[in-house]
Amino acid sequence: MRRNLLYVFIAGFIYTSCQSVRVEYPYFAQTKEGRELRIFLKGVRNVGLAVEPPKSDVWAEDYDVSRSFLAVVPDKIFEAFSNDSYFKLIDLSKRADVLNEQTFTLTGITQNRIQVGNLLGAEAILYISVARPASECTIEMRADYWAMGVQVLQVAAAANQSRRHRSYGGGGYGGQQAQPVMRPTGVRRILLPIEASLVRVDTGETKKAVITKPVVVDSGAGDTNCSAMLESLSKALDETIPEIEARLSPRVKTESVSxxxxxxxxxxxxxxxxxxxxxxxETPSFQRAKAAWEKADQKAKGKSWAAKANLATYYFSQGDFEKASELYDQAAKLGGPEESYLIDLRKLTASAAEAIE
Incomplete structure (x- = not known):
């Protein structure tokens, strides 16, 4: 009985002494652009998303299509960023209490960024502007893979039958091969110009990405009607969003850290x-956590291994692997009970730092 109570006490002590969290940290491309993006972001994670409303003078006769299309843009960006990006997005289009029609412009966002950031807990705002697309519909020959598959099965069946009944002189269908089946098909080529601007709330600094990626959408072999404009725009957006992510957002990686x-x-x-x-x-912020741990470090006059370790984890989460490695090393040298664990984290972050130099 006493032994069981001892185990419970030890388990409770360990739980209250350190608690593991799944740290999501940014991974930047090992390029000049990746290093520049890391310097620009400086730990930004919570990002407000604003999509510019359609303008009738820009979209002209496609204005109704544009309204339907732009209504789905935030959801598509949210889905993609949730899967791949380090950013945590906040949809500003659903916060009429924060933005009015006059504010919902890049200029308005920039001028009111501090107010918006404070209300939403956003550290930056991603403003998406979609220009009127260019589109062309043509008829081109496309391979009908379904028909080719049927043809392959027919040739195989004929060859099998030939083997069963062939004469000593050879012959039959053994040399026949399926030929490509080409059919006239409606093909829409579409160019969807998108300008994405990432505005830092604290400084107003802006990083832009202008993307004009051509996209080809066909209706399926044999269908001479081009795909509908709304469907084509949706596919073009699906192929454009990864470009926005690559230019303005680090990818996310995870590590369980105490x-x-x-x-x-x-x-x-x-x-x-x-x-x-x-x-x-509910609105996790490593920035605010860092401030609390810095107070702990100051109070301890730099002698708290726990404060050093937690600050190291902060820098790890922000992609500053060199600083994280330095602090994990300091924490380990203070001789706490987690020395070997901190040494392992120092090695991990040091390797990450070397990878992006």
Whole structure:
């Protein structure tokens, strides 16, 4: 009985001393552009998404189509970014209490960025502007793979029958091969110009990506009608969004890392716990967690291995692998109970730092 109680006590102590969180950290392309993006973002994660409303003088006779199309743009971007990007998006189109019609422009967003950021907890705003697309519909020959498949089966069946009945002189269908079946098909070529602007809330700095990727949409071999404009725009957007991600957002990677919340000094322990709660809240923010852990580090005069380790994890999550490796090393040298674990994290972040130099 006593032994069971001891196990429960030890397990409870370990749980309250450190708690694992799934740290999502950004991975930047190992290129000049990737390094420039990392410097520009400086830890930005919570991003408001604004899509410019359609303008009748720009879209002209396609105005009704544009309204239907632009209505689905936020959802498509949300889905793609949720799967691949480090950003956590907030849809501004659903916050009429924050933005009015006059504010819903790039100029309005830039001028009101601090107010919008404070209300939504956003560190940057991604503003998407879609220009009127260029489209061309033509009839071209396309391979009918279904018909080719049927032809292959027919040739195979004929060859099999020939083998069963062939004479000593050879012959039959053994040399026949399926030929491509080409059919006239409606093909729409569409160019969807998109300008994506990422505006930092704190400084107003802007990074832009202008994308004009041509997309080809066919209706299926044998269908001479071009695909509908709305369907074509949707496919063009699907192929354009990865370009926006590549230019303005790091990809996301995950690592399970312990956050430490216990210390002999109650005030230091309170700061450590505050930082952890900032990560686990409804609007998680490593920036606010960092501020709490810096207070713990200052209070401990740099002697708290837990504060150093948590700050290292902050920099790890922001993609500053060199700084993270340095702090994990300092934390390990302070001789806490997690020394070997911190050494492993130092090695991991050091390897990541070397990979992007």
């Amino acid at each position: 956050i430490f919340t216990k210390d002999e000094d109650p005030e230091i322990e309170s700061f450590l716990t505050d930082g952890y709660e900032e990560i686990k809240g």
